[in-house]
Amino acid sequence: MPLPLKLKLKLIHILTLLFTLLSSLPRRATSHYSYSSSPPSYSAAPPPEWRSARATYYAAADPRDAVGGACGYGDLVKGGYGMATAGLSEVLFEHGQICGACFELRCVDDLRWCLPGTSIILTATNFCAPNYGFPADGGGHCNPPNKHFVLPIEAFEKIAIWKAANMPVQYRRIKCRKEGGIRFTIDGSNIFISVLITNVAGAGDIVAVKIKGSRTGWLPMGRNWGQNWHLNADLKNQPLSFEVTGSDGVTVTSYNVAPKNWNFGQTFEGKQFV
Structure with a gap:
């Protein structure tokens, strides 16, 4: 039996009041989860800070690339390292532990000799021994506490003009990239x-x-x-x-x-x- 119109209107009014009352009540917080077939993206780690050091070079006729130096790599060219190598001062060499590590170097603070906007990636392959016959701030470039890199002239000329000799540089440790396996x-x-x-x-x-x-x-x-x-x-x-x-x-x-x-x-x- 159909409801009278007056009763229908009253029911509608009651339902409207009830809905308004429920809507005004505080809601309990809920957690929402979204699923995706793609892996989450993470921001890349910030690059390591640049640190101050100095760098010199040795001539192409120097045989140290053929004997491989203190890391024992042998002929660096035959071993695949080429001229992108460096000898490190005692402070950086870590008794040979650092052998094989990679560094990025750039020339700084010398507008006359630096090649602006350039840097070079090097592998640590040798040791630059201290020379205690000279002071650290004189001819003893690799004496403690100096942080010093010695590069083949071919590498040095990627970041500075060869006449610069003992150059201020900045360096940072980076991940090594090599072709082929270990x-x-x-x-x-x-x-x-x-x-x-x-x-x-x-x-x-x-x-x-x-x-x-x-x-x-x-x-x-x-x-x-x-x-x-x-x-x-x-x-x-x-x-x-x-x-x-x-x-x-x-x-x-x-x-x-x-x-x-x-x-x-x-x-x-x-x-x-x-």
Whole structure:
């Protein structure tokens, strides 16, 4: 039986009042979640701060690129480092720990000799020894507490005119980018194994290395000098795997890098830091 019109109007009025009352009440906070198939985006980490140092160069006829210097890399050109390398003063060298690290250098504070708007990426490959026959503010460029880089002239001329000689520069540590994988050059004799590790991307410098044969567990290696790592163990006639940890704590494991029939003097390529 249909409701009288007067009753319908009264019900509508009551419902309107009830809706208004509910709308005026405080609402409880709720959480809302959105889902997406795309990974969340993160802002890139700010680049490291520029620090002050000085830089000099050595002539192209200098043989240090052929012998590789204090990091033990051997011939730097054959090793793929080219002329984008640097020797570091004692304060920066860290007893060889820094070998393989990458730096960006730029010339500053000298409008006469600097090439404006330029910088160069270098790999630490050598040590600039102190010369205590001269004061640190005189001829002892690499004496403590000086932060000093020694570059091949080919690299120096990317950021400054060669006549500048001892130049003020700024530097910052950056991530290394290398082509191909990490290279392992195996040397030694009998049960003594020495491994030179080169072409390392990421942090560039290495703090720990382990080696594994097919009949052994993971064996920690000791730093011999530079980036030469050694171990006393008989690993002949076993495929070799390597675990390399950079100074940033990231580890890369390369399984069966060297085949069972490897020999001393051979170089093998493994995985690379990204």
